[in-house]
Amino acid sequence: MSIHTHTHIYKLASKLHVQSGYTVIFFKYLICKNTIYTFIVPFLISMLILCQPHLLLVSVEIFLQALEDGLKRADADPSVKAVMICGENGKFSAGADIKGFSSPKRRGIALGPIVSLIERSEKPVVAAIEGVALGGGLEVALGCHYRIAHVKARMGLPEVTIGLLPGAEGTQRLPRLVGVPAALDMITTGKVLCLVIPPKGVKICSLPDVDALFCNSIFLPPGQPLGPRRLSLKPVPKLPNMEAFLSEALVKVKKQAHGCLAPELCFQAVKAATEQPFADGVRREQELFNVLLTSGQAQALQYAFFAERAVQKWTTPSGASWKSASPQPIHKAAVIGLGTMGRGIVTSLVKAKIPVVALEQDLEYLNMGRKAVMFLLEREAMKMEQGAQTLDFHNPARLQFTVDFDVLRDVDLVIEAVFENMALKKEIFHKLSRICKPGAFLCTNTSALNINEIASATSRPQQVIGTHFFSPAHVMKLLEIIYGHHTSPTTIATAMQLAKVLKKVGVVVGNCFGFAGNRMMFPYAQQAVFLLEEGSRPEAVDQVIEDFGFRIGPFRMSDLAGLDVGWRSRKGQGLTGPSLPPGTPARQRHGHRYSPLPDLLCENGRFGQKTGKGWYQYEKAGGRTAKPDPWLHSFLSQYRDTHRIKTRFIDQEEILERCLFSLINEGFDILAEGIASGPEHLDVIYINGYGWPKHRGGPMFYASTVGLSRILAKLQKYSEAHPDVPGLQPSAFLKKLVAMGNPPLKEWMSYLSRPNNKL
Numbered sequence: 001m002s003i004h005t006h007t008h009i010y011k012l013a014s015k016l017h018v019q020s021g022y023t024v025i026f027f028k029y030l031i032c033k034n035t036i037y038t039f040i041v042p043f044l045i046s047m048l049i050l051c052q053p054h055l056l057l058v059s060v061e062i063f064l065q066a067l068e069d070g071l072k073r074a075d076a077d078p079s080v081k082a083v084m085i086c087g088e089n090g091k092f093s094a095g096a097d098i099k100g101f102s103s104p105k106r107r108g109i110a111l112g113p114i115v116s117l118i119e120r121s122e123k124p125v126v127a128a129i130e131g132v133a134l135g136g137g138l139e140v141a142l143g144c145h146y147r148i149a150h151v152k153a154r155m156g157l158p159e160v161t162i163g164l165l166p167g168a169e170g171t172q173r174l175p176r177l178v179g180v181p182a183a184l185d186m187i188t189t190g191k192v193l194c195l196v197i198p199p200k201g202v203k204i205c206s207l208p209d210v211d212a213l214f215c216n217s218i219f220l221p222p223g224q225p226l227g228p229r230r231l232s233l234k235p236v237p238k239l240p241n242m243e244a245f246l247s248e249a250l251v252k253v254k255k256q257a258h259g260c261l262a263p264e265l266c267f268q269a270v271k272a273a274t275e276q277p278f279a280d281g282v283r284r285e286q287e288l289f290n291v292l293l294t295s296g297q298a299q300a301l302q303y304a305f306f307a308e309r310a311v312q313k314w315t316t317p318s319g320a321s322w323k324s325a326s327p328q329p330i331h332k333a334a335v336i337g338l339g340t341m342g343r344g345i346v347t348s349l350v351k352a353k354i355p356v357v358a359l360e361q362d363l364e365y366l367n368m369g370r371k372a373v374m375f376l377l378e379r380e381a382m383k384m385e386q387g388a389q390t391l392d393f394h395n396p397a398r399l400q401f402t403v404d405f406d407v408l409r410d411v412d413l414v415i416e417a418v419f420e421n422m423a424l425k426k427e428i429f430h431k432l433s434r435i436c437k438p439g440a441f442l443c444t445n446t447s448a449l450n451i452n453e454i455a456s457a458t459s460r461p462q463q464v465i466g467t468h469f470f471s472p473a474h475v476m477k478l479l480e481i482i483y484g485h486h487t488s489p490t491t492i493a494t495a496m497q498l499a500k501v502l503k504k505v506g507v508v509v510g511n512c513f514g515f516a517g518n519r520m521m522f523p524y525a526q527q528a529v530f531l532l533e534e535g536s537r538p539e540a541v542d543q544v545i546e547d548f549g550f551r552i553g554p555f556r557m558s559d560l561a562g563l564d565v566g567w568r569s570r571k572g573q574g575l576t577g578p579s580l581p582p583g584t585p586a587r588q589r590h591g592h593r594y595s596p597l598p599d600l601l602c603e604n605g606r607f608g609q610k611t612g613k614g615w616y617q618y619e620k621a622g623g624r625t626a627k628p629d630p631w632l633h634s635f636l637s638q639y640r641d642t643h644r645i646k647t648r649f650i651d652q653e654e655i656l657e658r659c660l661f662s663l664i665n666e667g668f669d670i671l672a673e674g675i676a677s678g679p680e681h682l683d684v685i686y687i688n689g690y691g692w693p694k695h696r697g698g699p700m701f702y703a704s705t706v707g708l709s710r711i712l713a714k715l716q717k718y719s720e721a722h723p724d725v726p727g728l729q730p731s732a733f734l735k736k737l738v739a740m741g742n743p744p745l746k747e748w749m750s751y752l753s754r755p756n757n758k759l
């Protein structure tokens with residue numbers, strides 16, 4: 001942090017003018033008409049550096065002190081006519097250091113009073129925003145008398161996404177500047193406004209215009225009163241129907257929150273701005289901020305923020321890591337199979353501007369796939385302003401459809417997305433290995449199959465990798481990346497880079513049946529069905545899971561995904577269907593408890609939403625409104641009678657614990673086997689791929705908050721009651737951690753001794 005002199009100001013000013021792309025904009029919300037203040041005036045002296053080279057990771061105490069000192073000096077120095085606050089290295093500020101919120105010492109440090117100090121300054125203060133201005137950074141800008149922004153600046157108050165609210169008076173100033181609807185929208189969602197494509201009403205000036213602006217009346221002559229520029233003195237713009245607007249907005253905020261506290265408290269803070277004078281509103285903001293700060297949800301969300309970044313730094317048990325591996329560029333890709341997954345993957349690639357060849361087995365399937373892809377792309381283009389031109393998907397150089405494998409000769413990467421059928425996948429990989437250029441990477445989109453076996457069909461197993469997309473693939477953020485025995489670090493790095501380009505979160509995991517995500521899902525789904533056998537109903541189980549914060553419970557999810565998908569997989573595993581040896585007990589497989597309920601539903605043609613019937617009934621085939629189905633209830637009663645299962649009432653606690661603790665239990669086994677290199681990996685997978693509520697931090701973080709001893713005790717109790725269910729037998733690693741005194745999550749992995757056989 002430093003205070004710069006005249007010379008630096010001139011330098012910055014000339015940079016702003018000369019460098020192409022720099023324009024002054026009227027930021028829709030933050031800059032109103034007549035607010036441009038020219039900072040090329042020769043007598044501008046003090047510039048405060050708000051950002052260190054890499055975002056705001058300078059000590060908060062030093063930063064705030066320097067800001068305060070600089071402002072006081074500028075105010076006292078008669079030669080200073082104005083102050084400009086800007087960032088260094090092209091970034092204004094990413095806000096407060098999130099790590100600081102977990103330190104009790106840091107918690108007391110307040111930015112609000114400094115923002116007020118800026119606003120009270122007798123000299124005009126201008127925020128020159130370049131790069132990001134987020135959270136506390138934007139709140140500082142709101143305290144300034146003028147704000148100018150680079151056309152590519154990104155601004156927002158994302159505190160809600162880390163379980164907080166803007167705690168430096170932002171909830172009180174923003175509504176005064178932009179009005180309640182826009183302020184509520186920004187503060188309760190945390191959306192970051194990107195101005196590359198200006199929103200309606202935003203004027204972007206070309207460079208000559210900027211010059212004209214500087215020479216015109218917009219420049220505020222020194223000595224003019226700053227009162228009207230101080231947001232805290234302005235009233236919140238009135239709405240004719242404020243009360244009705246606020247009650248409607250609250251309903252919307254609550255609906256979208258799914259049990260997360262922060263959006264509603266953000267709402268309350270903005271509402272206070274509409275009802276109370278500024279100072280009282282600030283006090284209310286502080287109260288609400290403190291409630292959030294000490295809530296477990298803020299901790300969970302902040303953990304999730306860092307976990308998402310931590311998984312980018314992947315490692316494997318063999319010693320390969322992100323540090324030493326470089327990704328290869330992907331100039332052109334191919335997708336094989338245009339079913340539900342393939343269509344989404346093609347759409348994702350087109351959106352990321354990677355030229356794609358989409359391949360199907362015959363013309364009939366190709367035409368069906370083409371229609372579906374075009375439909376998805378049209379819809380995506382409509383969501384983006386100028387999207388259609390940008391995506392340019394009618395251009396065959398961008399998107400080509402074919403049935404001819406020879407067309408794949410020049411692609412850099414292939415994603416196979418055909419049925420989950422090992423023989424078919426091997427046949428395709430064998431073909432690809434012969435046809436594709438030697439450097440091409442071969443990815444398989446599978447949710448469970450063995451990557452090593454697929455790779456064995458090729459002559460380049462080092463370039464074969466699993467890329468498990470989640471449906472709908474153009475929407476869901478998770479990409480589970482599975483390395484096999486022979487997968488090279490370059491291949492892993494390339495798949496991770498692909499995830500980034502597709503704007504997804506890539507998580508690297510090892511190869512086992514179901515990998516990390518689905519493997520943890522199996523015992524969870526199994527418990528859900530066992531609960532039905534024992535007396536529960538789909539709607540009761542779903543309700544408990546949805547009340548916990550999942551978007552959708554296991555039965556609604558199963559109906560949405562299609563029951564036939566799991567049925568096909570179980571048939572393939574020899575668990576059901578004609579290949580089952582005669583005399584196999586209905587409710588047992590390989591000596592363990594098995595529920596044939598999902599198979600029986602499929603045999604009755606109940607595949608879920610697509611057939612209008614599954615665990616629920618729907619208004620029609622393809623319908624989406626799930627209603628409890630009396631047929632299913634009597635079917636369950638008959639089933640229990642047939643198998644002499646005594647029905648009992650199962651309370652919500654048991655439903656939640658059996659479903660979630662069995663999933664978590666599997667997670668501990670996965671960690672112990674080195675399939676995932678840390679609990680954050682499993683948490684990121686669950687938050688981004690399985691709808692785990694982010695404000696609960698992911699399953700392993702949740703386990704750490706519940707307490708491992710409690711989870712172990714409950715698993716022991718349930719496994720005693722159900723000794724034939726392996727998913728309830730406590731994991732040895734969980735037991736070990738409990739025996740070691742329940743260490744914090746970040747230490748768990750240090751309790752594993754693993755061979756480190758470097759590649």
Ligand SMILES: CCC[C@H](O)CC(=O)SCCNC(=O)CCNC(=O)[C@H](O)C(C)(C)COP(=O)([O-])OP(=O)([O-])OC[C@H]1O[C@@H](n2cnc3c(N)ncnc32)[C@H](O)[C@@H]1OP(=O)([O-])[O-]
Binds near residue numbers: 132158
């Ligand atoms: C009193 C109350 C005041 C106020 O109301 C409260 C706040 O301001 S709350 C704050 C409100 N602000 C927010 O919520 C903004 C949160 N940040 C972001 O949204 C993105 O990081 C940003 C868009 C800035 C850059 O994206 P990108 O270019 O893709 O880069 P990246 O994401 O990979 O990050 C690079 C590195 O920086 C790290 N790091 C980043 N920000 C912070 C931070 N605030 N803190 C600590 N660390 C932070 C990040 O962990 C990573 O570290 P590493 O060790 O290299 O893995």
